[in-house]
Amino acid sequence: MYDDMWKRSPSPEESWSDAEGGNENGEWPIKGVVGEEVDPDGTSRYEVRWGNWSRKDGTNTTWQTDITDRSDLINIWKKFQDNKRNVLAQDSLDMEVSWPDDAVHKRFTSLRAQAYEEKKRKRLDKPSAADWDQEIERARRHADEPDAEDGNAASRLRVRRNTPRSTPSSDIPRLSSVKRIRGPTPPNPLFRRGASARKRSPSIGDDTFRSLMFNLSTSTVESPRAISKGVIEKSKNVNTNHSSKFGQASTSKPAPSAMKGDVIFVRPAKPLRGRALLQSNWNQAAQEAGAADIRISNEIVDGDIGQHLHEFKYMERSYHFDNDDLQSIFDVDPGAFLACTCTSCQRASQCDCQTESEVTNERGHKLYAYSGGLFAFRIPQGVEVIECNKYCRCDPLCSNRVAQKPRDIPIEIFKTKQCGWGARCPIALPKGKVLGIYTGTLIRREDVDNLPPEHIGYVFDLDGTEVRGQHNEGDKFSVDSHDCGNWTRFVNHSCSPSMKVYSVVFDTIREVHMPYVAFVAARDIPAAEELTIDYEPSAAEEMVEGTGKQKRKMSPTALLCKCSAKRCRGWIKQ
Numbered sequence: 368m369y370d371d372m373w374k375r376s377p378s379p380e381e382s383w384s385d386a387e388g389g390n391e392n393g394e395w396p397i398k399g400v401v402g403e404e405v406d407p408d409g410t411s412r413y414e415v416r417w418g419n420w421s422r423k424d425g426t427n428t429t430w431q432t433d434i435t436d437r438s439d440l441i442n443i444w445k446k447f448q449d450n451k452r453n454v455l456a457q458d459s460l461d462m463e464v465s466w467p468d469d470a471v472h473k474r475f476t477s478l479r480a481q482a483y484e485e486k487k488r489k490r491l492d493k494p495s496a497a498d499w500d501q502e503i504e505r506a507r508r509h510a511d512e513p514d515a516e517d518g519n520a521a522s523r524l525r526v527r528r529n530t531p532r533s534t535p536s537s538d539i540p541r542l543s544s545v546k547r548i549r550g551p552t553p554p555n556p557l558f559r560r561g562a563s564a565r566k567r568s569p570s571i572g573d574d575t576f577r578s579l580m581f582n583l584s585t586s587t588v589e590s591p592r593a594i595s596k597g598v599i600e601k602s603k604n605v606n607t608n609h610s611s612k613f614g615q616a617s618t619s620k621p622a623p624s625a626m627k628g629d630v631i632f633v634r635p636a637k638p639l640r641g642r643a644l645l646q647s648n649w650n651q652a653a654q655e656a657g658a659a660d661i662r663i664s665n666e667i668v669d670g671d672i673g674q675h676l677h678e679f680k681y682m683e684r685s686y687h688f689d690n691d692d693l694q695s696i697f698d699v700d701p702g703a704f705l706a707c708t709c710t711s712c713q714r715a716s717q718c719d720c721q722t723e724s725e726v727t728n729e730r731g732h733k734l735y736a737y738s739g740g741l742f743a744f745r746i747p748q749g750v751e752v753i754e755c756n757k758y759c760r761c762d763p764l765c766s767n768r769v770a771q772k773p774r775d776i777p778i779e780i781f782k783t784k785q786c787g788w789g790a791r792c793p794i795a796l797p798k799g800k801v802l803g804i805y806t807g808t809l810i811r812r813e814d815v816d817n818l819p820p821e822h823i824g825y826v827f828d829l830d831g832t833e834v835r836g837q838h839n840e841g842d843k844f845s846v847d848s849h850d851c852g853n854w855t856r857f858v859n860h861s862c863s864p865s866m867k868v869y870s871v872v873f874d875t876i877r878e879v880h881m882p883y884v885a886f887v888a889a890r891d892i893p894a895a896e897e898l899t900i901d902y903e904p905s906a907a908e909e910m911v912e913g914t915g916k917q918k919r920k921m922s923p924t925a926l927l928c929k930c931s932a933k934r935c936r937g938w939i940k941q
Contacts, residue, residue: 395420397437398764400444401428405475413441416764419711450794450894452482454777457793458662460486641669649681653853656683657773661854664781667788680851683774685874686809686881687851693809693844697875704876706758712767720759721767723877725750737769741799742869742887749834751870751882770871770885774803778854779895785929786859789897796892802866805855805884807848815845822849825856827884831870832877841880855886860939861899862907863932865892868900899930903940 395417402414412432421427434440462481478484639647646663653661661681680687688694707720715721715733726734726746736752737743746752755767776792783789796802805827810818815826825848833843848856858866867889870882886900901907925938 397434397440400434400440403444403448403476403479404430405479407475409475413444415440447794451777452479452485454660454662454793455482456485456489458660460489462486641672642667645672645676652681653683653774658683659774659777662777662779662793664779666782667780671782675849678850681853682806682851683853684771684804685806686846687807689808690810693811696879697809697881699876699879701758704756704758707755707761709759709761709765712755712761712765715767718755718767720755721753724753726752735767736869736871737766738799740766740769741797742769742801742885743799744867746869749832751832751872751877752885753877754871754873756873768873769801770804770883771873776800776802778802780854780857783859783897785931788857789859789899790854790857791895791897792892793894795894796888798888798890800888802886802888802898803853803855804871805846805848805852805868805886807846807852807856808850809844809846809881812843812845815847818847818849822847825849825852829870829880829882829884831868831882831884832880844881846884858886859897859899859930860902860928861897861930861932862901862928862935863930864899864901865889865896866898866900903936906936906940 396419398416398418400413401416403411404414405411410432412430413434414428415431415434416428418427462483463477638644642663642665646661649661649663653659686697688697705720705722707718709718712718712735715724715726715735721733721735724733726736728734728745734743734745736746736754752770754769754771755761755765759765761767776794776796779791779793780788781791792802807825807827812828815823818826827846827848829844829846846852865888866886868884868886871885872882874883875881886898892898925940928935928937928939
């Protein structure tokens with residue numbers, strides 16, 4: 368039972384009596400669960416987003432411990448979060464440890480969000496993982512504890528594991544023996560202090576304390592440890608029984624008064640290199656765009672990464688322009704946009720921004736391209752999707768804003784058996800799930816022939832609005848993702864692909880012929896299955912029309928197809 372002082376005060380009762388949008392029974396639709404908080408006693412409450420209802424300030428979410436008649440929504444949320452935390456635990460064992468003055472009620476939500484339990488379970492079979500709950504609390508409790516020996520009120524950071532303190536008469540710093548299993552120090556610590564601590568003496572700086580880490584490694588630890596990416600600083604005069612060398616020892620002896628008791632200092636973490644550096648840079652760019660994580664599989668070693676990838680600029684959702692004229696064409700005047708005034712876009716026929724949309728049903732009535740947040744696959748060839756734009760007054764969570772939203776599913780880049788690097792998602796994806804857009808440098812299509820040969824394999828023609836066999840007017844453009852782009856540049860070809868692509872506009876208008884190319888799940892995709900598209904969809908159409916691959920004239924620049932699909936066409940036109 369946790370202390371009453373941390374019990375959450377009851378939420379104020381909502382007034383539904385004067386709210387509009389409900390049905391005849393006074394019920395409102397629920398869009399879904401969008402957040403979760405964990406109380407100190409382990410119980411959760413969920414942030415629920417409502418449809419057709421909002422407060423006067425525009426907010427439309429409430430906090431509830433359960434949804435009596437829609438428990439399926441909570442189950443969906445839990446399943447998604449479980450998968451997300453498993454991915455976090457697989458990717459890294461790092462955790463940020465909040466300082467003692469943080470509110471207790473925030474700590475448990477933070478631990479859940481960082482996949483604390485999942486990360487702990489990954490090390491339960493290791494000797495160093497024992498009693499970590501108590502270890503964490505012990506470290507918190509002593510982070511700002513005054514020195515009992517000399518009365519100094521300065522904070523002392525210690526990590527203790529049942530090791531006796533030095534006696535008051537001892538002036539020599541002491542390190543208990545550390546048993547180490549052979550092998551390098553694992554690169555990922557489990558707990559890390561991310562904030563600075565107060566200095567104990569002039570010889571110890573704040574930067575030193577910032578790098579203090581609790582490490583769950585393969586070692587059997589009998590004394591305080593705080594090593595991972597840094598190395599132990601120790602005095603020349605300290606006798607140790609280490610069975611292997613942790614790193615180069617410090618050549619200077621700290622002041623004895625600064626080293627009483629079991630205190631270990633570490634140097635600042637070493638800079639990331641190779642795969643880890645590339646992954647960190649890409650994740651930083653993705654996070655700045657609000658997108659989910661990018662993981663580079665450890666099957667890809669540092670030697671597999673060429674210099675051009677280290678110079679590659681990761682861009683989650685935008686085009687790059689080397690040509691100012693093209694930039695000015697894309698950035699049209701605000702008055703050229705058709706913007707809706709909807710508070711909630713419910714009918715495409717009443718949405719002003721859909722005036723030019725050609726997405727209709729068999730009766731000619733306008734439709735949105737999406738249903739329930741998923742692509743509905745009702746777009747004829749040559750038609751592009753028009754989403755609500757930045758000048759529309761609808762909510763950012765509008766159901767007609769899908770491809771423009773930050774990617775909310777993690778992506779892993781991995782090494783395929785035959786086709787180099789590929790992309791996959793570690794969680795299962797439903798049919799119609801929009802995964803992202805193809806980004807890179809936008810160029811005129813006539814300039815593609817002038818590109819260096821190594822760029823050609825990363826060029827995507829913006830021809831989604833062009834109809835095969837017909838004259839297609841207007842300027843024509845392509846996107847080159849060799850030097851900049853996102854994870855979609857690693858998507859391989861398959862004659863039976865798991866994804867389809869469609870053209871969509873929201874940052875500009877359709878008349879400039881510069882749509883984005885969105886990638887969408889063409890079927891239910893199991894977790895960890897490779898994400899693929901058809902590089903030559905017109906060839907697939909010919910197969911459906913009965914022309915067959917034996918009647919297709921092979922291009923002199925054709926590439927051998929390695930997709931291994933049952934209906935593989937044998938080659939790909941380049």
